[in-house]
Amino acid sequence: MNNLRNCAECGRLFVFVNRNICPACIEKEEEMYERVRKYLKENPGVPIQEVSEKTGVPEEKIIRFLREGRLEATSVAGGLTCESCGRPIKMGFLCDSCREQVAREMKEIAGSSKLAASKEKERRGRGMFIADRIRSEQERK
Ligand SMILES: [Zn+2]
Numbered sequence: 001m002n003n004l005r006n007c008a009e010c011g012r013l014f015v016f017v018n019r020n021i022c023p024a025c026i027e028k029e030e031e032m033y034e035r036v037r038k039y040l041k042e043n044p045g046v047p048i049q050e051v052s053e054k055t056g057v058p059e060e061k062i063i064r065f066l067r068e069g070r071l072e073a074t075s076v077a078g079g080l081t082c083e084s085c086g087r088p089i090k091m092g093f094l095c096d097s098c099r100e101q102v103a104r105e106m107k108e109i110a111g112s113s114k115l116a117a118s119k120e121k122e123r124r125g126r127g128m129f130i131a132d133r134i135r136s137e138q139e140r141k
């Protein structure tokens with residue numbers, strides 16, 4: 001079966017391979033990447049805004065390249081920052097400590113649902129115990 005998808009960029013239908021955008025948009029993106037890379041090579045340390053203006057590549061695309069690690073975060077002024085606390089990072093979305101925090105919270109959520117499950121079991125166990133008692137009391141009558 002054809003794995004058809006709508007391109008996240010232009011909306012055109014295409015056969016999905018490994019990206020959610022169509023080959024034409026991938027090509028366009030590669031071309032944008034090259035333009036940004038070249039510009040930064042000649043003008044290191046400029047703000048993303050300026051890179052965007054000079055290359056015509058949207059800022060969010062440039063940030064994506066940075067987050068994906070395709071461009072050095074240090075090559076632009078201000079670099080890349082943690083989405084949570086705003087600390088400078090080299091790539092990705094979060095700094096190390098925020099990433100740890102998220103991992104810890106995920107673990108806690110998993111743990112609390114396990115706890116809830118064991119409480120539920122306990123509750124049901126007690127319920128059965130009460131039912132047994134009622135039954136035995138009825139039998140006594
Ligand atoms: Zn497309």
Ligand SMILES: [Zn+2]
Nearest residue numbers: 082085095098
């Ligand atoms: Zn952070």
